[in-house]
Amino acid sequence: MPKFAAPALVISECQQGLLHPPAGAFSALSTQAADRDIVGRTAQLARTFRARSLPVVHCVIAHRPDQMGMLPNSYLGKLAIRDHLMIEGSPDVAIPAELGPEPTDLVSTRATGLTAFYGTNLDAMLRLQRVQTLVLAGISTDVALPGLALEAVNRGYDVVLAEDCTAGSSAGGHDFMVKNMLGMLTRVMPAAEVIPRLPA
Incomplete structure (x- = not known):
């Protein structure tokens, strides 16, 4: 079985404000994340990456308290501004303890925009680790993960x-986006098929 070339696990927006949001905000997403046990599954995958000295990267949202740079030019932008969601220093932005971050993990923080590479040091962090393959986990398959993959x-x-x-x-x-967009940009497989393809 061919191994992935220089892989890193990239965990998208697994944060308390999205996984355990206030009533009404992202409740459908949090329900799906819980039903699919993505935190537990991702934590297990992350442990495998760390055990093999492979990078684990957390991509997180942390808006400035003054909301500088945020624009109401999308539904998500309007919601975040109106309800002061995912503000730096608030419980919203915390990563679940089950996922880390561990001391060897990398964290890329985004204050504005909708996707992980926008206005961040993510690309530089990955290239400095000589990463060639990104294994994506987290949320959401609605916006963040398709944008990250593209x-x-x-x-x-x-x-x-x-x-x-x-x-x-x-x-x-989720099924529609995986089949019709993410399936065109990525190799789609369960975590159990990712692990045998990781370098020892």
């Missing part, structure tokens, strides 16, 4: 979606 492909990375470590705001929407 931007990664444009930058020359190979991309794998650990499908059972991801969720969207509905089961039907």
